[in-house]
Amino acid sequence: MTPPVRIWVTGLGAVTPYGAGVDRLWQGLLRGESGISDFDRFDLGGLACTRGGQIRGYTPPTRPGQPALDLATGFAWGASLEALEQAGGGTDDLGLVTASNFGALDEGERALAGEAPATALAACAQDTTTRRLAAGLALGGPTATLSLSCAASAAALAHGASLLRAGRAARLLVVGYDALSRCAWSGLCSLRTMTRDRIRPFDLNRSGTLFSEGACALLLERDDVCRARGGRPLAELRGWATGNNGFHMTAPPARAAGSADVMRRAIAGAGLTPADVDHVNAHGTGTKANDLTEAQALEDLFGPRASHLPVTANKGAVGHLLGAAGGIEAMVSICSLREGVIPPTLHFETPDPEARVDLVTGAPRTVSLKCVLSNSAGFGG
Numbered sequence: 001m002t003p004p005v006r007i008w009v010t011g012l013g014a015v016t017p018y019g020a021g022v023d024r025l026w027q028g029l030l031r032g033e034s035g036i037s038d039f040d041r042f043d044l045g046g047l048a049c050t051r052g053g054q055i056r057g058y059t060p061p062t063r064p065g066q067p068a069l070d071l072a073t074g075f076a077w078g079a080s081l082e083a084l085e086q087a088g089g090g091t092d093d094l095g096l097v098t099a100s101n102f103g104a105l106d107e108g109e110r111a112l113a114g115e116a117p118a119t120a121l122a123a124c125a126q127d128t129t130t131r132r133l134a135a136g137l138a139l140g141g142p143t144a145t146l147s148l149s150c151a152a153s154a155a156a157l158a159h160g161a162s163l164l165r166a167g168r169a170a171r172l173l174v175v176g177y178d179a180l181s182r183c184a185w186s187g188l189c190s191l192r193t194m195t196r197d198r199i200r201p202f203d204l205n206r207s208g209t210l211f212s213e214g215a216c217a218l219l220l221e222r223d224d225v226c227r228a229r230g231g232r233p234l235a236e237l238r239g240w241a242t243g244n245n246g247f248h249m250t251a252p253p254a255r256a257a258g259s260a261d262v263m264r265r266a267i268a269g270a271g272l273t274p275a276d277v278d279h280v281n282a283h284g285t286g287t288k289a290n291d292l293t294e295a296q297a298l299e300d301l302f303g304p305r306a307s308h309l310p311v312t313a314n315k316g317a318v319g320h321l322l323g324a325a326g327g328i329e330a331m332v333s334i335c336s337l338r339e340g341v342i343p344p345t346l347h348f349e350t351p352d353p354e355a356r357v358d359l360v361t362g363a364p365r366t367v368s369l370k371c372v373l374s375n376s377a378g379f380g381g
Helices: 022-030 071-087 105-112 118-124 127-136 149-165 182-190 223-229 254-269 288-308 322-339
Strands: 007-016 094-099 143-146 171-178 214-222 279-281 310-312 372-374
Touching (some): 007 223, 071 127, 105 182, 149 214, 214 223, 279 322, 322 372
């Protein structure tokens, strides 16, 4: 049997509440800095949710003659340019997969409020940013647009890798992004999952999550294409899986059975076993239901080994980046692999006896890593 085509990650880019660049993200996590602040972009109108990961002072790099970018597309553009610069190579054969919860809703919202021409309503279509990025970056490969809630960019990585392995693309830029607009913020507040405290993943006293904005970009390519052009791999995307268990619109099933199944299939698809996994970058939203069931899923998957398998949850520091969350966490996983360091989970104080994991807290943990599992989940299964 012919071995499956290997998929390499050759470029990374990020725009987060820490600022622009993957290194800013990585160093912020290692230093245990919080990306959460009081939200002041617009009048909150009495909403109880007042804190989040707002990006301030960011101006996306532009090219001569390029039209002004909306906030969401600007984040995606900046992350994409960073990933392209690191990966090198041309763009004639480069495809694009984007992932977002809200798309360029910030621009469409301005049209609805009479602050922009009615033509700006087109920005409410999820593929608007996809088309803008593909045209602006002169990408000649296939494009796809995904919107799969909080697992969007993780699912986009899986979709992109599947396209590459099937021979439907040679190289793909996978971009996850979201911006916090008035409409988006109001909708997120209505979910009643946000805390007035800090995000405390897996802590006994956790009380909810906090949402952030930003973008991630990861460039994937087939092994034969990478070798032919002399590309330099950063990491291998060896196994992936997605699923939708259709259990409930917002609540996870008992013991996060859907997540456990997806993680198990991703490991098997990589030709590995749970014993080969050295570290887990968890979804870790800081909500009562998610962290309990995710911890149970890890216990069901790894058995007794789960009690000493290092776990980190980046949302405690940088917040929940919505459509970019899964991709950001995959990126952090790659940094951990390359550096042999796991960043700490912020704001953990009291262990939850029902959601026990070997959580990295306090300071970064130095450890030899060969295989990292990154888990993401989203509303709707």
